[in-house]
Amino acid sequence: MTELVGSEKQIKWGQDIKDNFILNMNSLIERIKKSNKIVCFNEPEALKHIELLNKHINTIADNDKTEAKYWVEKRDNITALRDKIIDQMYTYYRWSN
Numbered sequence: 835m836t837e838l839v840g841s842e843k844q845i846k847w848g849q850d851i852k853d854n855f856i857l858n859m860n861s862l863i864e865r866i867k868k869s870n871k872i873v874c875f876n877e878p879e880a881l882k883h884i885e886l887l888n889k890h891i892n893t894i895a896d897n898d899k900t901e902a903k904y905w906v907e908k909r910d911n912i913t914a915l916r917d918k919i920i921d922q923m924y925t926y927y928r929w930s931n
Contacts, residue, residue, distance in 0.1 A: 840902035848902030851909045852894055858916050859891045862923060879926055890919065 838845045863884050894912070899905065905912075 836896070836898060836900050838902040838905070839900050844902035844906060848905035851905045851912055855894050855912050855916055856891050859887050859919070862920065863887050866923070866927065883923060883926065887919065890915070 838848045840848065866880055866884060
């Protein structure tokens, strides 16, 4: 993962944005793979979704934007992407309590 540059506050904030996105996507992948509370309606689709989630993770993790300011300014877009991905996963899976 690329080291961010900027003020101490910007670096922490930018890194938190990236880390939280990656953590959310990894958690979603683990939930798809392991939870016995998930009913998968189409198994081949699950594998495609996991692959897609990994691509999103890699896009964020390996992005060459090193200015922390960039990540802070794009935080709403990253949050929207995360929310869209989670919503799409709920289209294919049913999480039960």
